[in-house]
Structures are given as structure tokens and as C-alpha cells.
Amino acid sequence: MLRVTQTKNTLLDGATIASQLYTTPQDCEDFFENLEKPTTVVAAPRPTFIRVGVLTTVRGSAYMEYGNTKVMAIVAPPRELIRSSVRRVNMGVINCYVNFAAFASEDLEVVPEREKHLSSMLTKALQPLVCRNEFVNFQLDIRVLILDDDGCLLSTAINCCGVALVECGISTYDLITASTACIYRDHVFVNPSAKVEELLWQHRAGNALLGSSNKSEVEHQQKDEAVQQHGLLIIASMETFEQLAQCQQCGYLKPETYVQLLEYTLEINKSLRHLIKRVLTERVKEQHVLDVREKELERQEDQRLAAIIEKLQQQGLHEFIQSNIKEDPYTAK
Amino acid sequence: MTETAPIDTSQSNDDEIIICLPGERLCRVEDNIIVGEGTYEQGGYIYASKSGIVKIEESTETCQVVSVHKPGFHLTIPATGDVVTARVLVTTPKFVKCAIFCVRNVLLESSYRGLLRKEDVRETEKDRVDIYKSFKPGDVILARVINQMEQSFTLSTAEAELGVVIAYASDIRKNRIPMVPIGWAEMQCPKTTIKEPRKVAKVLPESSIKSNT
Numbered sequence: 436m437l438r439v440t441q442t443k444n445t446l447l448d449g450a451t452i453a454s455q456l457y458t459t460p461q462d463c464e465d466f467f468e469n470l471e472k473p474t475t476v477v478a479a480p481r482p483t484f485i486r487v488g489v490l491t492t493v494r495g496s497a498y499m500e501y502g503n504t505k506v507m508a509i510v511a512p513p514r515e516l517i518r519s520s521v522r523r524v525n526m527g528v529i530n531c532y533v534n535f536a537a538f539a540s541e542d543l544e545v546v547p548e549r550e551k552h553l554s555s556m557l558t559k560a561l562q563p564l565v566c567r568n569e570f571v572n573f574q575l576d577i578r579v580l581i582l583d584d585d586g587c588l589l590s591t592a593i594n595c596c597g598v599a600l601v602e603c604g605i606s607t608y609d610l611i612t613a614s615t616a617c618i619y620r621d622h623v624f625v626n627p628s629a630k631v632e633e634l635l636w637q638h639r640a641g642n643a644l645l646g647s648s649n650k651s652e653v654e655h656q657q658k659d660e661a662v663q664q665h666g667l668l669i670i671a672s673m674e675t676f677e678q679l680a681q682c683q684q685c686g687y688l689k690p691e692t693y694v695q696l697l698e699y700t701l702e703i704n705k706s707l708r709h710l711i712k713r714v715l716t717e718r719v720k721e722q723h724v725l726d727v728r729e730k731e732l733e734r735q736e737d738q739r740l741a742a743i744i745e746k747l748q749q750q751g752l753h754e755f756i757q758s759n760i761k762e763d764p765y766t767a768k
Numbered sequence: 769m770t771e772t773a774p775i776d777t778s779q780s781n782d783d784e785i786i787i788c789l790p791g792e793r794l795c796r797v798e799d800n801i802i803v804g805e806g807t808y809e810q811g812g813y814i815y816a817s818k819s820g821i822v823k824i825e826e827s828t829e830t831c832q833v834v835s836v837h838k839p840g841f842h843l844t845i846p847a848t849g850d851v852v853t854a855r856v857l858v859t860t861p862k863f864v865k866c867a868i869f870c871v872r873n874v875l876l877e878s879s880y881r882g883l884l885r886k887e888d889v890r891e892t893e894k895d896r897v898d899i900y901k902s903f904k905p906g907d908v909i910l911a912r913v914i915n916q917m918e919q920s921f922t923l924s925t926a927e928a929e930l931g932v933v934i935a936y937a938s939d940i941r942k943n944r945i946p947m948v949p950i951g952w953a954e955m956q957c958p959k960t961t962i963k964e965p966r967k968v969a970k971v972l973p974e975s976s977i978k979s980n981t
Contacts, residue, residue, distance in 0.1 A: 494843075494877075512843055512877060512878070513843070513845065514878065515880060515881060515919075515920075516919075566808065566817055569845075570845055571916065572916065572917075572919075573845070601789070601790055601818070601819045602819075603843065604818060604838050604843045605843065606790075606806065606808070606817040606818055607790040607791070607817060607818075608790065608791060608808065608810075608815070608817060609790055609791030610789060610790055610791050673791065674791070675791035675792070675793070675815065676810070712789055715789050715819050716787050716789065716819075718819070719787050719789075719819050719820055719821070719838075719839060720787065722838075722839035722840035723785065723821060723839045725839070725840065726839040726840060
């Protein structure tokens with residue numbers, strides 16, 4: 436993989452990861468050449484797997500596989516605000532914590548930074564979704580664990596959190612779905628893999644531009660005239676009211692391209708929404724069956740207790756209990 | 769509006785249940801329809817805000833309550849007017865701090881802070897209330913939520929049915945024999961016959977409550 440500096444893996448004590456020491460602009464070119472380039476753009480989600488309620492110890496949990504990206508979300512019931520963090524707000528507070536599993540990322544140096552970035556982005560995406568007026572003075576903690584990273588991290592995390600929130604019984608205005616699309620050297624990648632995302636990152640860091648300056652002047656001028664479009668677009672949408680909950684964009688995009696990418700992402704969001712709907716409906720049915728069974732058991736238990744109480748009452752215990760409770764002289768008036 | 773179908777008509781085989789998901793349009797807002805739990809109102813329509821089963825209940829005055837019931841776990845946060853069970857933690861001359869651990873008949877996973885002020889202890893003769901003669905730390909009380917403050921829920925025991933339910937005499941803690949109420953303001957330990965002042969709740973047996981309503 437492309438790498439600017441070598442990082443020492445502190446977890447693998449003594450062992451070093453065989454990776455490139457430097458990347459030159461040429462590497463970017465090579466890398467791009469090797470990359471599988473889509474000929475036609477198919478606005479469809481990757482093979483997706485969603486499971487609701489994976490953890491029995493937590494109320495709201497969801498696990499999602501989006502291609503090779505694997506993410507788990509945990510939602511805990513709202514807690515009271517801690518005194519130190521109290522600000523005068525008339526809305527519930529949402530806190531998101533994103534963590535990479537130790538084996539999820541090869542580049543451990545940038546992990547804390549990415550975690551922080553993803554957390555704040557996720558918080559912003561979920562804020563318009565949750566009915567925050569229902570738990571004023573409370574805070575909602577959402578934890579996300581990334582098990583495997585193959586691009587589309589933020590959008591997968593948003594999808595997963597949306598499902599986990601519904602599972603936990605937190606009131607939400609709508610279902611949220613998110614997806615990613617990007618453009619690089621006139622190739623549109625929907626659901627870009629980690630490699631493409633890294634390439635874009637390198638491009639933004641200036642490597643690609645340096646590469647162009649190395650070449651002849653004529654070429655350089657041509658490049659200037661038509662600056663290559665490159666950019667990444669992450670869209671989280673709520674379909675009932677046709678709202679965008681989160682729109683994150685980086686890079687250089689022309690308006691037409693922007694609209695085009697937006698349409699691709701919305702298309703993917705739509706099909707993801709169908710999938711999530713099906714999963715959640717199944718879950719409700721499953722829970723309903725369990726609920727009915729539990730109620731039946733409860734009813735039987737109640738009947739048993741009622742019979743015991745009946746028996747006790749016949750023995751005159753009822754009078755004994757009643758005689759011990761005296762009237763409140765103030766309320767009796 | 770992209771969703772044209774007003775209600776998801778996915779129904780189970782046996783009994784007719786309507787399953788809905790957040791953001792699904794349930795019905796139009798009308799005068800005789802009340803927005804119930806798990807729903808919200810937007811642009812003249814009622815939408816679901818939780819996943820679950822749609823319930824349409826007949827309210828008293830020819831009104832219908834539309835609500836969504838989520839099977840399995842559902843979140844409970846004390847709301848204004850709810851009767852809660854709490855444990856007294858600290859007593860001061862002006863207020864009682866307690867931990868709410870049960871709302872209505874739902875046991876909470878984590879307790880919430882509750883605050884019971886001196887004025888809200890009793891219905892009458894509020895100025896003569898003495899906190900120390902009403903509650904002791906460790907008592908289990910029934911109270912009603914009257915407000916939600918920034919830090920905690922404000923509680924009230926100004927009803928005959930609210931107050932101390934379970935209490936232990938202060939000197940004989942090891943035996944843990946709960947005291948027996950012998951009046952609206954006194955409790956007695958059955959073993960040592962020590963009498964202690966409390967704001968006793970008049971706990972009604974379940975059978976009498978059912979017959980009343």
C-alpha cells in the first residue's frame with residue numbers, strides 16, 4: 436500500500452511490517468494503473484449483511500458488513516448528563532465514539548486522528564435523525580467499533596448506527612442511509628475501496644500535482660487549463676422528507692459532476708433503505724413472537740399468584756393487612 | 769414525499785398486526801385523533817418514530833389514540849406525572865436526594881437522580897414538615913414526578929398513597945426487618961417495638977385499585 440513514512444507497529448513488538456518507505460508521484464501512477472477501473476457506473480450497494488441485536492448484554496446493537504468493511508454499533512440507553520459537561524441545552528446530547536479494532540488498520544499512527552474525525556462526523560450525521568426533544572438533559576452514547584476497513588467507513592458507520600438506534604427504541608424521525616461516491620481521473624467509483632480512498636488522500640496531499648509538474652511544460656499548461664476533477668462525496672439521507680442528514684465533500688468537483696455523484700449516492704441510499712427496512716421488519720416480527728410468548732407465561736404466573744391470594748384471603752389475612760393501614764387524618768377530610 | 773403507501777401493510781399470518789418503521793406515514797392529523805407514544809406529527813400527518821406495531825385505541829371521548837408499541841425492550845424515562853419508586857440517599861433540612869430505580873411497573877437498568885423538596889412532602893401543613901421526621905436514608909419511597917430539572921427529577925409525595933413503603937429501624941440494621949406502618953406518620957419495628965416517624969404511604973392492595981377504576 437501507499438505509504439509516506441514507515442510506521443512501527445507497537446503491537447507487534449520487534450517485528451516490522453514490510454511496506455514501502457516512500458511514495459513518489461510515480462507510485463501513484465503505477466498504483467492507479469494496477470487499480471481495477473469500473474467501465475460503467477452501477478449505482479448499487481455492495482453485498483451487504485446486517486444483523487440486529489448481535490449483543491445480548493446491550494440493548495441496541497447492530498453488526499454490518501458492507502463488502503469487506505465490517506462495523507459494529509452499540510447504543511446504550513440515555514444517561515444523565517454529567518455535571519461538568521452541562522451546558523444549558525433544551526435538547527438531548529449525542530456522543531459518538533468510533534474506535535478501530537487493533538487489527539483493523541495497518542497505519543496505527545493516524546488512527547487516533549481518524550477516530551476523532553469519524554466520531555465528530557457521525558455525531559453530526561445522527562443529530563438530525565434522533566428526536567432529541569424526547570430526552571432533554573440526557574446524553575446518548577453511541578459506540579462504533581470498526582473491525583475491518585475497506586473504504587466507505589463513515590457511510591457504513593452511519594447505516595449501522597441508524598439500525599442500532601431503532602433497535603434500542605430511541606425515537607428517530609426517519610431511517611437513515613448513507614453511501615459514498617468519488618471521482619478520480621474521470622473514473623467514477625461508487626463505494627470506493629480503501630485503495631481508492633487512499634489514492635485520493637495522496638492526491639490531496641499534493642503528490643499527484645507534483646507528478647504533473649515533473650513532466651514537460653506544455654503538458655503542465657494543459658493540465659492547468661483542465662484541472663482534473665477529483666473528489667469524494669459522502670451523503671446520508673432521510674427519505675421520508677427528502678432530507679440530507681450529512682453531506683461531506685472533499686476535493687475539486689464541478690457542479691455537474693457534483694450533481695451526478697449526488698444522484699449515484701441517493702440511488703444507493705434508496706436500495707440500502709429497502710434492505711434496512713426488511714431487516715428491521717423481520718426483527719419486529721421476531722420480537723413480537725417472543726413478546727406474545729412471554730405475556731402468556733406472565734399470565735399463567737399471575738393466575739397462580741391470584742389463586743394463592745384468594746386462598747389467603749379466605750383465611751382472613753386480608754382483614755389483618757387492612758387493619759394495619761390507618762387513614763391519614765388530613766386527607767380523610 | 770416519496771413514500772406513497774401510507775401504511776406498510778406487511779402483516780403476520782395469524783392475527784392482523786401492522787408493523788411500521790420510523791419515518792412511515794401512519795395517518796392524517798384530525799381533531800379526533802391523538803398523537804400517542806412512538807409517533808410524531810409533521811406537516812399534517814402522523815409519522816412513526818419507532819419500529820413496532822401500530823396500535824389504534826379508542827379513547828374516552830370518541831377519540832382515537834394512535835401509538836406505536838415496540839416489542840421487546842423499550843426505553844423508559846420518567847415523565848411528568850409518573851409514579852416512581854426511589855431509594856432515599858441523603859436527607860437535608862430542605863430536600864431529600866434519592867435514586868429512582870423503578871418507573872410505574874418497569875424496573876430501570878440504571879437509576880436516575882430524584883429530588884424531593886420539603887414543600888412537596890405533604891399535601892397539607894407544608895410549613896410544619898420536618899424532613900428528618902419523614903424520611904431516613906435507605907427508605908424506599910413511592911413518589912410522583914412533578915418536573916424535570918436540569919440535574920434531576922423533582923418528586924412529590926403529597927398524596928396519601930405516596931410516601932415511605934419500606935423502611936428499617938435506624939438502630940437494628942443488621943436484622944433487616946422492615947417496619948410495619950402503624951399510622952400515617954409512624955412506623956414500628958415488629959421485633960424491638962421501636963416507633964419511628966415517617967411519611968407513610970397508604971399502600972392499597974391491588975384488588976381494590978382494580979375495582980375502583
